[in-house]
Amino acid sequence: MSFLKIDNVTKSYGAVEVLHRVDIDVQQGEFLVLVGPSGCGKSTLLNMIAGLEEISSGTISIKDKAMNGVHPSKRNIAMVFQSYALYPNMTVGKNITFGLEMHGVPKEERDRAMDKVANMLQIKPLLDRKPGQLSGGQRQRVAMGRALVRDPDVFLFDEPLSNLDAKLRVDMRTEIKKLHQRLGTTIVYVTHDQIEAMTLSTRIAVMNGGYIQQLGTPKEIYDTPNNIFVAAFMGSPSMNLLDAVIRIKGADAAAEITDHNGHPLTLPLPLPASSLSGRDGTKVVLGIRPEAITDPDGADKSANTVVPVQNKVDVTEPAGSDTFITTTMAGKDVIGRMRADAHVNAGDIADLAINMDKSVVFDPKTENRIA
Amino acid sequence: MSVATQDTALRTGRISRAFIYLFLLLMALFYLLPFAIMVINSLKPLSEITGGNMMSLPREWTLDAWRAAWSTAQIGVEPTGLKPYFWNSIKMVVPAVAISTVLGALNGYVLTKWRFRGDTILFGLMLFSCFIPFQIVLIPMARVLGLTGLAGTTTGLILVHVVYGIGFSTLYFRNYYAVFPTELVRAAMMDGAGFFGIFWRILMPSSGPITVVCIIWQFTNIWNDFLFGASFADFDSQPITVALNNLVNSSTGVKEYNVHFAGAIYAALPTLLVYIVAGRYFVRGLMSGSVKG
Numbered sequence: 001m002s003f004l005k006i007d008n009v010t011k012s013y014g015a016v017e018v019l020h021r022v023d024i025d026v027q028q029g030e031f032l033v034l035v036g037p038s039g040c041g042k043s044t045l046l047n048m049i050a051g052l053e054e055i056s057s058g059t060i061s062i063k064d065k066a067m068n069g070v071h072p073s074k075r076n077i078a079m080v081f082q083s084y085a086l087y088p089n090m091t092v093g094k095n096i097t098f099g100l101e102m103h104g105v106p107k108e109e110r111d112r113a114m115d116k117v118a119n120m121l122q123i124k125p126l127l128d129r130k131p132g133q134l135s136g137g138q139r140q141r142v143a144m145g146r147a148l149v150r151d152p153d154v155f156l157f158d159e160p161l162s163n164l165d166a167k168l169r170v171d172m173r174t175e176i177k178k179l180h181q182r183l184g185t186t187i188v189y190v191t192h193d194q195i196e197a198m199t200l201s202t203r204i205a206v207m208n209g210g211y212i213q214q215l216g217t218p219k220e221i222y223d224t225p226n227n228i229f230v231a232a233f234m235g236s237p238s239m240n241l242l243d244a245v246i247r248i249k250g251a252d253a254a255a256e257i258t259d260h261n262g263h264p265l266t267l268p269l270p271l272p273a274s275s276l277s278g279r280d281g282t283k284v285v286l287g288i289r290p291e292a293i294t295d296p297d298g299a300d301k302s303a304n305t306v307v308p309v310q311n312k313v314d315v316t317e318p319a320g321s322d323t324f325i326t327t328t329m330a331g332k333d334v335i336g337r338m339r340a341d342a343h344v345n346a347g348d349i350a351d352l353a354i355n356m357d358k359s360v361v362f363d364p365k366t367e368n369r370i371a
Numbered sequence: 372m373s374v375a376t377q378d379t380a381l382r383t384g385r386i387s388r389a390f391i392y393l394f395l396l397l398m399a400l401f402y403l404l405p406f407a408i409m410v411i412n413s414l415k416p417l418s419e420i421t422g423g424n425m426m427s428l429p430r431e432w433t434l435d436a437w438r439a440a441w442s443t444a445q446i447g448v449e450p451t452g453l454k455p456y457f458w459n460s461i462k463m464v465v466p467a468v469a470i471s472t473v474l475g476a477l478n479g480y481v482l483t484k485w486r487f488r489g490d491t492i493l494f495g496l497m498l499f500s501c502f503i504p505f506q507i508v509l510i511p512m513a514r515v516l517g518l519t520g521l522a523g524t525t526t527g528l529i530l531v532h533v534v535y536g537i538g539f540s541t542l543y544f545r546n547y548y549a550v551f552p553t554e555l556v557r558a559a560m561m562d563g564a565g566f567f568g569i570f571w572r573i574l575m576p577s578s579g580p581i582t583v584v585c586i587i588w589q590f591t592n593i594w595n596d597f598l599f600g601a602s603f604a605d606f607d608s609q610p611i612t613v614a615l616n617n618l619v620n621s622s623t624g625v626k627e628y629n630v631h632f633a634g635a636i637y638a639a640l641p642t643l644l645v646y647i648v649a650g651r652y653f654v655r656g657l658m659s660g661s662v663k664g
Contacts, residue, residue, distance in 0.1 A: 103563050
C-alpha cells in the first residue's frame, strides 16, 4: 500500500497539456525529490498534491483517500514555500501557530506544540520577532517550524533552499536530511538543483517537458540513466557523451571512438555482446562520467575494466579537492577528474585511465539507453 | 560664496538656496491667501465688511458669525444654522466611506488572488465608473432610488456614493494587492484560513497605506459632493454642501458675509482635518500603488 499515490495524473491549461500521465507511488517515510529544469512541470505537480492547482485528470490519493477536489487545508499536508511566505504582520510564534488556530486547536495545546517545534529548530529566542527582523536562514527555520507544528501526513517543499547563499544552503540541506531521519516523515521536495536531489532523496523523479524521464534511487539515476537527458542533467560536471561505433568480436563488445589525433581508440564495454546484437558497426552515444577518466594511480582498484589511454590535455582546472582536465576525444571536449596532486599540465600528452565499468550506451535516434 | 562649495543638484549654493525658499514661501502665502481672508472676515462684525476693507484685520474680534453659522442662521425656511446638516454629512460620509473601502478591498482581493475567467475585463468595466461624469447617472439613479424607496434618505445617499466610490477603491486595492505575494495567500489557504480569514488576518493588516489613501480620497469626494446631495436629498437629509449653498444663496435679507465665510470653513474643516492627520500616508500610499503596481 502506498502512502501517497499519484495515478495517471495530467494537467492541462486549456488545450495545452503541461503534465502527461504521471504515475508515482510514494511509500511512508520516503523522501521523494522532483527535479528538472524550469518549466518541466515539477512545481505544477507539487501544487496539485497541495491542492493549490486542480487536477485535470487522474487521481492523487493520500492514505488511500482520493484528494481530488479536497481543500488544501483538509489534506493534512504542510508546505514550505520558496519565498517562505511568512505572514509579515504576525510574530514568529503567531506564524507557527496560525494553522493550528485556524483548525480550532485550543490555546494551551497550540503553545505546547509551538514550544516543541521551537526547541527542535532552535528558534526559541525568535518567537516574539516579526519575520522582517530575521535573516534568511532564520526565516527558513520558521517556515519549517510552521510546517512541522501541524504534524502532517506529507511535507511538501517547493525549492526551499534556492533563496539562501551557497554555504547556508549546504548547512540547511544537512538540517533537512537530519530532520527527515529523526522524524521519519514523508516528504515531496521540488528542486532544480541536481546535487540537492542526489544528497537528500531516497528516490528521485527526473522530469522534463511534462514527462517523468526516470524514477529511481539516486544510485539508479546516476549509474543507469534511462536516456541522454537524465544522463546529462544529473551529475556535475555532467557526463561525457561521445559519438562511438559498436564493434562486436565473439562475446565481447567494444565502442570505438577517436583520440586527440583522430586515431581510432577501442574501449571495451561492460555489456554482453548479446544485448547489442544487430548493432555491430552502428553508431551509438557512449556515456562516461568524468570521475571514470582519471590519472592511472587514481583509477578504481576494484574496477573490472580500466583502459590506459594517452591523450593530450587541453586545459587543467585545479579545484582544490580534485583537478579537472579537458581533453579531446571523438572530436569533443571530454572532462576527466584527476587527483588533486596528479602531475598534469596543459599541452602534455598525459597517461589517463578510463574505467569502463559504469559506462553506458545510448541509441542516438531514440536517445534511450541500450540494454 | 565660499570656495569649497560645489553646485550640484543636492548641494546648491547659499544664494540660490535662499532664493528657492523665498519662492516657495511666496507660493505658500499666495495659496493660503484665500483661506486667510475667509478666516479674517469670519471674525469681523458684518458692518466692518460692508463698510470697509476686506483685507484689513478686524478692529473688533468676534465669534458671533461662527455661532450664527453653526446654530441660528437661516437655511432655507428654518433658522437652524449648519449644525443639523453637518451631522447629516457625517451620517452619510462615515458609512459610505467605510462600505466603499471594504468593498473595494474585497474586490481587489478577489481580482488578484481569486482569479477567474474574464476578471481583467470585469476590472476594466469597473474602471469606467471612475470616468463617467456624475451628471450621466442622475436620472437612472433617481429611478433606482425611487424604486427602492430610498429617495430623499441618508441611506439613499450612502448607496449612491458607495456605488460611485467602488470604482476608485477597487482600482486602489487591486493595484496594491497585485504585488502582494500570492504565496502568502496559498500558505494561509493550506493553514486552513478561509476566504474571509485570509482577507482579515493576512491581507488587511498589510494594507495600511492603501487604506489611508482610499479613505482620504473617498472622504474628500463624498464630503464635498454637491450634485447628488442637491438632487437626491430631502430637507432632513441634506448634506452640509447643499445647506451652505442655501445659506449663501438665500434671496431675502442682508447678505451676512461673515456668517457665509464661517459656514464655508465649517464645511471645509473635516476634509482639512483628514489631510492633516493622514496626509503623509497619502503620498506614501499613492507612490507604492503607482510605482510597484
